[in-house]
Amino acid sequence: MTHLEPENGLPNESPEDHSTAMGRRSKKKSLTERVYDQLRHDIVTCVYQPGTELSEAILAQRFEVSKTPVREALAMLRLDGLVITYPRLGYQVTPITFADINEAFDLRILLEVGGAKLACPQITAADIEHLKELASHEDLLDQNSPLTEFIVANRKFHMAIVEASRNTRLVNYLNKLLIEMDRFFYLGASLRDVRTETNDYHRQIIRALEQRDAQLSSALLTRHNEDTRQGLITALTRNPALSKVTF
Numbered sequence: 186m187t188h189l190e191p192e193n194g195l196p197n198e199s200p201e202d203h204s205t206a207m208g209r210r211s212k213k214k215s216l217t218e219r220v221y222d223q224l225r226h227d228i229v230t231c232v233y234q235p236g237t238e239l240s241e242a243i244l245a246q247r248f249e250v251s252k253t254p255v256r257e258a259l260a261m262l263r264l265d266g267l268v269i270t271y272p273r274l275g276y277q278v279t280p281i282t283f284a285d286i287n288e289a290f291d292l293r294i295l296l297e298v299g300g301a302k303l304a305c306p307q308i309t310a311a312d313i314e315h316l317k318e319l320a321s322h323e324d325l326l327d328q329n330s331p332l333t334e335f336i337v338a339n340r341k342f343h344m345a346i347v348e349a350s351r352n353t354r355l356v357n358y359l360n361k362l363l364i365e366m367d368r369f370f371y372l373g374a375s376l377r378d379v380r381t382e383t384n385d386y387h388r389q390i391i392r393a394l395e396q397r398d399a400q401l402s403s404a405l406l407t408r409h410n411e412d413t414r415q416g417l418i419t420a421l422t423r424n425p426a427l428s429k430v431t432f
Contacts, residue, residue, distance in 0.1 A: 220248050221258035228267050228278055229367045230333060239268065239276040266365035281368065283418065289366050290414040296359045297410065298403045300347030303355070305399040312349040313395050319345055320387045326380065335380065336370050342387055346394070346406075373417035376424065382412065 214222070224244070227233050244255045259276050262268040269277045304312075319342045326335045340363045347359050373379060386409040393401040 216248075216250050216254040217257040217261075220244070220250065220254050221261050223248070224258055224262060225265070225267065226333065228262065229336070229371050231368070231371070233278045235278055235281040235368070237278045239278065241275070265361070267368070281372075283421075286369055286414065286417060289362065289369065290410055293359070293362055293366065294407055294410045296355060296362065297343060297347060297406045300350045300352070300355055300359065301394070301402040301406055302399045303350035303352055304346060305394060305397045305402060307351065308349045308394055308397065312345070313391065316342065316345050316387075316391050316394070320384065320391060323380075323384055323387065328378070328380075332371060332374055335374065336367055339370065339383060340364075340367070346390070349394075369417060370413075373413065373420055376420035377416060379413070379416065382416075383409075386412075 224233075233239065239259065241252045241255050241259070244259075245252045248255065259268055259270070263270050263276075267279055269279050271277065319338065323335065323338045323342065326338060343363060344356070344360060347356050350356070386405060390402060390405045390409070393405055
């Protein structure tokens with residue numbers, strides 16, 4: 186059973202201590218956020234496999250909380266595209282199909298290539314330095330590093346490219362999509378080593394952006410995504426016994 190510490194404030198809190206207590210509480214995650222973080226981790230890493238039914242009561246028991254933070258966390262996961270809600274029936278981890286994978290990658294390419302084209306004319310030295318720092322962090326993650334850490338680092342790198350476009354709506358759309366695609370990347374990276382391939386592409390993309398070469402940046406991002414897509418589909422096809430994907 187996963188135990189989450191309740192946040193009921195400090196005991197015997199005096200008026201003069203109120204501001205200090207508020208400051209401490211603001212630094213702590215709410216119960217809803219902590220349930221959400223753990224459930225999201227378990228869904229992305231397929232502890233809860235695609236298609237798994239989720240019960241508010243069972244999850245509340247697992248986390249030793251009331252149903253309210255569980256219900257709120259599941260609502261957040263629904264917005265992430267990771268959970269489906271069935272009125273009066275309950276919740277289900279969103280299934281994965283090859284059609285889902287292809288649709289997601291098609292949209293990702295459109296958003297990332299569009300973001301790179303917008304970013305190239307206005308990308309700053311600070312933007313490039315940020316991308317280099319993110320790529321350097323990825324280089325430090327080896328086979329002994331948690332796979333989820335590599336997934337987060339990869340998402341931050343791709344988001345940083347589109348953030349350089351200064352187009353808030355585009356950034357928000359891509360962020361939601363990449364969060365939804367975390368499971369795809371986890372599955373692919375758990376079946377084959379993608380670290381070297383990913384890091385090589387990222388370094389090439391940085392050089393193209395640094396040269397403000399929109400055409401090359403777009404081509405590299407497209408090729409990177411296509412290689413990732415094909416690698417994922419091939420790995421899944423070679424594992425027909427894998428129950429994590431609806432074929």
